Amino acid sequence: MRFGRVDALVDVTVSISPGEQVLVTGQAASGKTTWLKCLAGLQPPTSGHVRWGPDDVARLDLEERRRRQRSFGMVFQSDALFDSMSVLDNVMLPLTKRQVPRDEAVERARAVLDRVGLSAAHGKRPEELSGGMKKRVGVARAIVAQPSILLADDPFAGLDPSTERSIAELLLEVSRGRTLVTALPDPVASLPLARVLRFEQGRLGSVP
Amino acid sequence: MIRALGAFGLGVARLTGALALVLARTTLNLPRLDRRELFRSIVLFGYRSLPLALMAATLIGSTVVLQAGVYAVKFGARLYTGWAAGYALTREFGPLLLGLVMAARIGARNAAELALLNVNGQIEGLRGISLDPFRILVAPRVVGSAIAITCLGSVTFLVAVCFEAVSSYFSLGLPLRVFFDSYQDMLRVGDLVGGLTKTLAFGLAIALVSTVAGLRAKGGAVGVGQAAASAVVLSCAAIFSLDLLLTPFLTRLFG
Numbered sequence: 001m002r003f004g005r006v007d008a009l010v011d012v013t014v015s016i017s018p019g020e021q022v023l024v025t026g027q028a029a030s031g032k033t034t035w036l037k038c039l040a041g042l043q044p045p046t047s048g049h050v051r052w053g054p055d056d057v058a059r060l061d062l063e064e065r066r067r068r069q070r071s072f073g074m075v076f077q078s079d080a081l082f083d084s085m086s087v088l089d090n091v092m093l094p095l096t097k098r099q100v101p102r103d104e105a106v107e108r109a110r111a112v113l114d115r116v117g118l119s120a121a122h123g124k125r126p127e128e129l130s131g132g133m134k135k136r137v138g139v140a141r142a143i144v145a146q147p148s149i150l151l152a153d154d155p156f157a158g159l160d161p162s163t164e165r166s167i168a169e170l171l172l173e174v175s176r177g178r179t180l181v182t183a184l185p186d187p188v189a190s191l192p193l194a195r196v197l198r199f200e201q202g203r204l205g206s207v208p
Numbered sequence: 209m210i211r212a213l214g215a216f217g218l219g220v221a222r223l224t225g226a227l228a229l230v231l232a233r234t235t236l237n238l239p240r241l242d243r244r245e246l247f248r249s250i251v252l253f254g255y256r257s258l259p260l261a262l263m264a265a266t267l268i269g270s271t272v273v274l275q276a277g278v279y280a281v282k283f284g285a286r287l288y289t290g291w292a293a294g295y296a297l298t299r300e301f302g303p304l305l306l307g308l309v310m311a312a313r314i315g316a317r318n319a320a321e322l323a324l325l326n327v328n329g330q331i332e333g334l335r336g337i338s339l340d341p342f343r344i345l346v347a348p349r350v351v352g353s354a355i356a357i358t359c360l361g362s363v364t365f366l367v368a369v370c371f372e373a374v375s376s377y378f379s380l381g382l383p384l385r386v387f388f389d390s391y392q393d394m395l396r397v398g399d400l401v402g403g404l405t406k407t408l409a410f411g412l413a414i415a416l417v418s419t420v421a422g423l424r425a426k427g428g429a430v431g432v433g434q435a436a437a438s439a440v441v442l443s444c445a446a447i448f449s450l451d452l453l454l455t456p457f458l459t460r461l462f463g
Contacts, residue, residue, distance in 0.1 A: 042335050069338035080333025084248075094337040097242075097344060141337060151336075 002046045008034045009045070009202045016179060018148070023191065024183040026199030032183035033077075035199065036151050039181065040072045041065055070098075073142035075152040075171075079134045081126040087113065087137050088122040094145040112140045116170055132163035139170055149179040156184065165190045223442075226420045230350065237347040245344060249352025253314045254359055264309045265364040269371030272297055277380045286380055290390035293372045298395070298403040299458075302365050304451055307410035310357050311443035315418040318353055319439030322346070322422025323432040331423075346423070350415045357411030361404060398462030406454055413446040 002008065009031045016022055026032045037043035038050050041057050050057040052068055060068065081090050088109055089096075095105035113122060116136040126134055135155060142150060152171060156164040168190035171182065180193070187196060198205045273293050280289045325331050325345065334341040369391065376382040418439035425435035 040336065042332070066338055066340070072336070072338065074333075074336030076329050076333050076336060078329035078333075080329040080336065082330060093334075094339065097339050145337070 007202050009038070012048075012199075012202075012204050014197065014204070016181065018179055019177070020195060021175065021180045021193040022182070022195045022197060023187060023193040024181060024197045024199065025185065025187055026183075026205075027185060030199040031202040032199050033153050034202075036074075036153050036181065036183055040074060040151055041069050070145060071148045073145065073147035073150045075135070075138045075142045075150070075155050077154040077157045079126070079138050081134060081137055081141070083125055083127045085125070086122065087118065087124050087126060087129070090126060090137060091140045091144050094141065098145070109140075109144055112144045113137075115174070116140045130163075131158050132160075132167060135159065135163075135167050136170065139167070139174060143174050147178070149181070150175050152180070152182040154183055154185070156188065164188065223420065226424065227416050230346070230416055230419050230423075233342050234347045234350045237343045238351070240343060241348050241351060242344045243348075245348035246352050249349045250356050253318070253353045254356030257310065257313050257356065257360060258363070260309060260313055261306065261360045261364045262367055264306060265368040266371050268301060268305050268364075269293075269297065269368035270375040272301055272368075273372045273375040274379055277376065281380065286382060287386060288390055288394070289376050289380060289382055290373070290387035291394035293376070294369055294391045294395050295399060297368050297372065298365055298399050299406075300451075300455075302368060303361060303403055303406035303410055304447065306357075306361055306364050306407065307414065307447040308444060310360065310411070311414050311447060312440050314353050314357065315414045315439040315443040316436040318349055318415070319418040319422040319425075320432055320436040322349070322419060323425030323435035326423060326425050327428055327431050346419060350412075350419050353415040353418070354408065354411045357414060358404065358408045361407030361411070365400075365403060396462070402458040402462045405458060406451065409450050409454060410447050413450055414443045417442045417446050 012031070012035060014035075024032050024035065034043060038045050041050065041052075044050075044058060052071075057065060082093075085093075088106070091109040091113055092105045095108060096102065100108075110122065113119065116139055118133060118136055118140065121129060121133060121137075126137060129137065139152075139155075142152075150171075155167055155171065159167060168188065171180065171191065182191060182193065184191070273289065276293050276296065277286075277289060280286050280292065285292070322331075322345075331341045331345065334344060373384050373387040373391075376387050377384055421435045421439040421442065425431040
């Protein structure tokens with residue numbers, strides 16, 4: 001995977017089984033985020049293949065790729081919430097834009113917000129929330145469409161240790177029965193995932 | 209020197225390609241635009257720009273008459289002020305000046321908002337939850353701002369002509385009825401259609417240019433500022449270029 005003259009990912013071969021829980025570590029600009037984006041089909045690799053099951057993502061037509069991308073939920077480092085919408089509307093977004101009836105979308109979004117501990121924040125705007133609460137909204141939005149794979153890109157960025165622990169517990173709780181791939185700069189004790197990968201300058205390194 | 213020229217040429221080619229891509233994707237998404245975002249864009253870019261457009265209309269209308277009136281009196285053509293001022297406003301000054309004002313108001317705002325959504329990751333966020341940001345966020349803004357600018361143009365022309373009449377009354381002593389008679393007798397539908405065509409073209413140019421500027425933004429607050437500035441500068445350049453191309457074309461078409 002190249003960006004101009006920079007090799008972002010080189011010789012990376014990873015296979016992830018359904019239900020597996022993977023932690024991807026590495027310093028800034030080591031290729032974690034690019035790899036996650038490739039995995040979700042958001043970034044086509046300049047060479048090589050990304051396969052979802054037996055299928056090469058590059059060979060899927062746009063509609064089929066979009067349909068299969070619905071199996072992915074993503075939690076972003078920057079929250080990626082819309083301040084112009086309420087928390088409830090932000091969480092409903094993946095449902096309303098897919099023509100899920102509004103009543104059903106409201107019901108599902110409320111249930112997910114209750115699950116992540118934000119029962120009282122439905123009507124608030126993201127800008128009124130703390131960093132940890134925003135992260136919870138991001139998790140709620142990522143799981144509201146019931147994806148089978150949850151990707152989290154540096155979900156603890158900018159959080160204090162206690163909030164970090166609570167978000168880690170939340171991730172572990174909502175990822176039960178799902179594949180979870182989390183990218184972090186370093187392993188953390190609060191998120192003990194079974195498999196750990198380490199990226200070093202775009203290559204897969206050894207895990208100490 | 210050659211390297212600089214090459215880089216400039218590449219930049220122009222990239223920009224043209226990006227504009228064509230945004231136009232094509234917007235056209236493809238027309239049947240399934242996000243209605244809520246379209247409505248929001250029309251309100252944000254159109255309704256909220258109305259005070260500025262009306263103020264511009266008042267000043268443009270009055271200034272055109274004050275300037276044209278000097279020559280109208282000098283050449284004994286006071287009675288034709290209504291037609292001359294109306295023609296100048298409808299075919300040239302109205303669309304051009306409104307376009308420039310809206311490039312600063314709507315172009316900068318659209319570019320800054322999209323740039324902020326881009327650098328803060330919201331656009332990528334939509335893709336991350338397998339939604340198409342172009343259909344949900346970008347296309348409705350392009351269409352909304354083009355509609356808003358065209359509607360503002362129509363209202364602005366109407367108000368500006370009224371202020372031309374008032375200004376003629378006070379500065380040249382021309383009765384309102386005489387002003388509007390000359391306007392009605394000599395101004396043709398083609399002149400109005402020509403003016404609105406220019407307004408629509410300028411509106412579309414502002415929408416496309418500002419969208420491209422916003423989507424290409426990188427790197428935090430500096431990137432957002434650069435996107436807004438580029439949107440205004442490139443929109444103005446696009447407006448002047450389109451004016452140069454459209455004026456002879458519309459003159460041939462409508463006389």
